[in-house]
Amino acid sequence: MSYGKTDPVPPPPGPGEYDVRFSTLRAAEGWKQLCKQASGNALAAWKLMRTNPSPNPCTKRHDRLKGPLSTAVRNGRAYPQWQIEVTGGGRLWYLLDSDRQTVWLREVHIGHPKKTE
Template sequence: MRRREVEQAPTTRHHRLKGTLATGRHNGIDMEQWQYEVTADGRIWYLIDTERRTWWVRHAGIGHPKTIE
């Protein structure tokens, strides 16, 4: 989805999560965790695996995930 460097968001709908949610763990590796605002309520949370050039989807749904409420 993105070709730019990890630190840059490709659109205003992409946001790096903050605080304890800024990183997530997948397969024992800590990775940056980002959010994509699909709609006003819809969200996709994903991890960026720069080594494998892969995104790992953590959450996709309507509304904010319960972890941020």
């Protein structure tokens, strides 16, 4: 199956869960690659985004990005940007729209993202 920008990351959310959607076509393509390389870890990350996208307290593998990466703009509005460490180097970056109970999967990094070094 092929996914595109703004498509939901299936299946649809259950009661009280967040709707997880692709923010970019690149994120959709990266998600497909991640699922091929580390399907179990991708599933665990998907469950976190769906049920607990902003853990308090943060964990070593699931936290809000820092500094200039702590927020990102989507459709003219700034949102907090979070990260899940999916593999030793792999990361998911997503924007959290709490008002709409939506997670926008923005970037999928199979290897460690250079932006955070």
